[in-house]
Amino acid sequence: MSDCLFCKIAAGEIPSSKVYEDESVLAFRDINPQAPTHILVIPKQHVADSAAQVTPENSAAVAHCFEIIAKIAAQEGLDAGFRVITNAGAAAGQTVPHLHFHILAGVEMADKML
Numbered sequence: 001m002s003d004c005l006f007c008k009i010a011a012g013e014i015p016s017s018k019v020y021e022d023e024s025v026l027a028f029r030d031i032n033p034q035a036p037t038h039i040l041v042i043p044k045q046h047v048a049d050s051a052a053q054v055t056p057e058n059s060a061a062v063a064h065c066f067e068i069i070a071k072i073a074a075q076e077g078l079d080a081g082f083r084v085i086t087n088a089g090a091a092a093g094q095t096v097p098h099l100h101f102h103i104l105a106g107v108e109m110a111d112k113m114l
């Protein structure tokens with residue numbers, strides 16, 4: 001999608017602090033980190049705006065993102081644990097409508113998720 005921030009980052013048109021890249025996934029540090037480790041994992045292709053649009057046709061991209069999340073967790077030494085969040089829709093706090101997963105770690109997290 002031509003007017004999508006994360007498509008532009010995936011295409012290298014907007015710089016990012018890259019953590020991992022392969023032919024279909026990019027991971028980069030969040031520009032406004034909410035934890036000592038805050039990494040965004042995106043499918044490079046705009047396969048969905050959010051988790052609300054995951055279907056049998058595009059779910060392989062989601063599975064691949066989670067394989068890479070495990071790899072990044074090992075690479076970043078997140079042995080103490082980490083949290084993966086995906087926001088779907090404005091009411092959930094989504095600001096960039098390109099499917100992505102937040103990896104958060106390095107801080108004591110509350111038992112509650114909200």
Ligand code: AMP
Nearest residue numbers: 016029030031032087093094095096097
């Ligand atoms: P969400 O609110 O779930 O849609 O997450 C979007 C995330 O993208 C936010 O945590 C922003 O801080 C982050 N973000 C926005 N612009 C950039 C950018 N240029 N580089 C890295 N992260 C960004």
Ligand code: ZN
Nearest residue numbers: 004007046098
């Ligand atoms: Zn996009």
